[in-house]
Amino acid sequence: MAIGRKEREPFALEHASVATGNADGKILHDTTIVVGSDGRIEQISPSAKAFVPAGYHHIDASGKVVAPGLINAHTHLFAEGKLIQGKDASPRQEKAALALIHSPLGKAYLAAKVRSNVKALLNSGVTTIRSLGDAGYEMVALRDKVDSDDVLGPRILASGPMLAIPGGHGDPYIALSSSTPEQARLNARINLEHGVNAIKIAATGGVTDAKEVGVAGTPQMDEESMAAICEEAHEAGVIVAAHAQSAAGVRAALKAGVDTIEHGSPMDEELVELYRHNPRALRGFSGLNSTLSACLPLVKVSQEELGISDIIRANSEQVTSGMVQGARDGHKYGISEGVGTDTGMTLVTQYNTWRELDLMVRYAGFTPAEAFHAATQVNAKNLGVDDVTGSIAIGKDADLIVLDGDPAQDLRVLEHPNLVIARGWPVWRPKVKHIAEVDRLVETF
Ligand SMILES: [Zn+2]
Structure with missing residues (x-):
């Protein structure tokens, strides 16, 4: 047993079809996966040749597909993703809610909320998340509780x-906030001293806080400040993500050395080259998470139902067309394109990660197998966790979902996993509390 890990019940998933998560949708038939008491995969073999040690729990998976758990590279856990009603309510109410969670009473409330939100992610088949923009260090605290079982x-x-x-x-x-590279560096140090695993920069403005039409993607933090943050983070082995919704913002962020671009923009030759080979990025390349789930509802659902202002609508339309084009370009030019949904934003629930894959197929040119590959193997590589998760391999953690069919053929099988296993811990009847109003609206497009 690994030091610091509680002992799990070892088990074997027998006679399963195994969805590898490879880009070509490769599947292994009648396979047995053996998981040890440390939660790691010990054996993957044709069932006829499998050896299941005495005392291991046998789980018959015949007729089922076992796949790697999903990874969501862009989440916020302080909200559920509900539709915020009322004409000009969304930014103002969001701000009131965020002000509340910084109060002493609010902190306890927030801790309970993030815990229930990560449970929704887990029960919907997501076995790894990256938070990108928290109220404080509540996710660092929760991470430690999860890591220590x-x-x-x-x-x-x-x-x-x-x-x-x-x-x-x-x-x-x-x-x-910071207005000089020196201050930006100090802020990065504050987060690093609190033990973060990732740093998020706002390289450009956003849709919900833009006060005029056309300013949502305007560059905000300068390249020098972003480079100072990247230097500090990379020295600590920590990856940096940048919220960037225009080509100018993406360019500055990539030149500064960020490891993933969030949202994105249409690409030109220089941007494609920077994504592929980024000398200042931690591992020499930069990934992209287009977060189509966060932008498409703001242009596809009627303005009346959304209750958003004309300004937000106009900015959403402009930014969304750029993000969709960026997602298409990323696919076309072979950028390391992962999956993040921006959970907690309007209409982006904690349980709908699979819908992002569906949007990548319908709007960005991915096959279902490629989208599933992006949410597993590519995400693991982009986030630097491919040594422990992202695929089903001996020695990796047992981060698994048991499904009724092959996600590389039909992504909707991801909506209701039969069983979710996170680091060897099973969730037997994974259930999520749906928000009916949100489900109805996101089903419309
Ligand atoms: Zn976000």
Whole structure:
């Protein structure tokens, strides 16, 4: 047993079809996967040749497909993703809610909320998440509880608050702000000292906080400040993500050395080259998470039902067409394109990660197998956790979902996993509490 890990009941999933998560949708038939008491995969073999040690629990998976658990590379856990009603309510009510969670009473409330939200992610088949913009360090605290097996949850890579410019995207509710490279570096150090696994920069403005039409993707933090943050983070082996919704913002962030671009923009030759070979990124390349789940509802659902202002609608339309084009370009040019949904934003629930894969197929040119590959193997590589998760391999953690069919053929099988296993811990009857109003609206497009 690994030091620091509680002992699990070892088991074998027998006679399963195994969805590998390879881009070509490869599947292994009649296979047995053996998982040890440390929660790691010990054996993957044709069932006829499998050896299941005495004392291991036998689980008959015949007729089922076992697949790697999903990874969601862009989550916020302080909200559920409900539709916020009322004409001009969304930014104002969101801000009131965020102000509340910084109060002493609010902190206890927030801890309970993030715990129930990660449970929704886990029960919907997501076994690894990266938070990208937290109220404080509540996700760092929850990560430690999950790592020490005190709380059952997905593996958490926690970001803490975003780093922004004064009055910029996320400031002051979920960001530390700076106006010089020196201050930006100090803010990065504050997050690193709190033990974050990732840093999030607001490189450009956002849709919900833009006060005029056309400014949603305006560059905010300068390249030099972003480069200072990347230097600090990379020295600690920590990856950096940048919220960037315009080509200018993406370019500055990539040149500064960020490891993943969130949202994105249409690509030109220089951007494609920077994504592929980024000398200042931690591992020499940069990934992309297009978060179509966060932008498409804001243009596809009627403005009346959304209750958003004309400004938000106009900015959403502009930014969304750029993000969709960026997702298409990323697929076309072979960028390391992962999957993140921006959970907690309007209409982005904690349980609908699979819908992002569906949107990548319908809007960005992915096959279902490629989208599933992006949510597993590519995400693991982009987040630097491919040594422990992202595929079913001997020595990796047993992060598994048991499904009724092959996700590489039909993504909808991901909606209701029969069984979710996170680091060897089973969730036998995974259930999520659906938000009926949100489900109805996201089903419409
Ligand atoms: Zn976000």
